[in-house]
Amino acid sequence: MAVIRLGPSTYQFENIRILAAAAVGGPKEGQGPLGAYFDSIWSSELKDHASFEVAERHLLLEAQDLAVKKSAVPWESIDMVMGGDLLDQLASTNFAGREHQRPLLGLFAACAVFTEALGLGAMAIAGGGPRNVLAAAASHHMAAERQFRFPIELGYQRAPTAAWTATAAGACLVSGSDAVTGEGGVSVESVTFGRVVDWGSKDPNDMGTAMAPAAYDTICRHFEDTGRSIEDYDQIYTGDLGVFGVRLLSALAQKDGKHWDERLDDCGRALYAIDKQDVHNGGSGAGCSASVFSGFIYNRLLKKDLQRVLLVATGALFSPTTYQQGESIPSIAHAVSVRRL
């Protein structure tokens, strides 16, 4: 275990692994093309819970518990839980902590929080601190609608660029115990932490436009610091740029003479059948990249479909208040490079 500073924002690790990952999704996510990759699919958005906020919390708890169980590491040996969600005061993450009773670092980076937790967890372990870190994130469509948009039963027309907050949670158990060696696992290779990028977008119904420059900035700096290029990755997955955001990201790269199209995909775009499920620009939310990675991407790595992936979760860092006061939408993206061993 060691951590090496590769550049101003990138850190590389040795022997940090993901021991297990778990993804839990709502009914709509289960009906999507990645439904089979979820460990658990809820039959309804509420699943007998008293409110959508309580439902989100249990979505997170279920993903965390499944990941820990799959790893065979006892809960008592989880030294730290890291992660976040979209609700005010990180309600889901903090109230889940009331249940699991492990040391908790609640993080906020909007929908980019999963890679922040994964990268920070790997850094903490590589630095010789905790041995096992559980990184997790969750979002719930209805709870997010309530907080950021309108009451659920209120009729209104969504813009073609509007995102659909996913009802989903994902959790990864990251470990650095030297006992785990040999082939067969997935390692967390490096992390590039993003900076806040704001190119003047103001429309909360088009977060792809707001976040694409942040993703571009982080990916470019990741390549700069590591000396790699897109050919070194089987796939780059952005978090929730959606259909339009990915096109913009490709166009930004194209302008600088780089051809990213083929190896660029997006968790929010992959999560749903865009034409059939009426999700407009695609999925979003903290649980979007967390569940797509912990379910779909992690399993494809295990199956050797993919060798090396860069996960670039993207977050729009605005609040309803800043938006109403006419401010533009600052965004951030954190990139984590994972590799099949």
Next chain:
Amino acid sequence: MASQAKQGSQKMQEYQDMANQMRPRKPLLKNALWAFFVGGLISEVGQGVQWFFMQHGLSAKEATPPMTVVMIGIGALLTGLGWYDRVVKHGGMGGSLPITGFANAMVAPAMEFRTEGLVLGVGAKLFTVAGPVLAYGLAAAFVVGLLRLLITGVA
């Protein structure tokens, strides 16, 4: 500390121009047709209800308030059943503008904030959507009423 905003304002503008060009458009004609027919259908139903009351001996003016009550009831019922949001999803303003849309704007928050209790939930949040419409609707009514008084002399 070089603030990004000052450094790259031209780059930002170029990017926003590019995004504006590439952004998927709203299907305006389709939306307008849907709004016309959905709004028209709701209005026809309202007219039918008014005629029903007129058949039972009310004048056109007297039949208006009970018709409004029935339409609000229908809007509230469809909202409660979880159907009215689909009406507006397709119908747009054709679903929002009629009185049924107003019922939707009142009932949706009432249902939504039930989990926060009757006082701080339903009571406080009931007008979150309809509040601006009421406030500016009333203000506009005063202005129009004043103009009418000044021009026609009829209060």
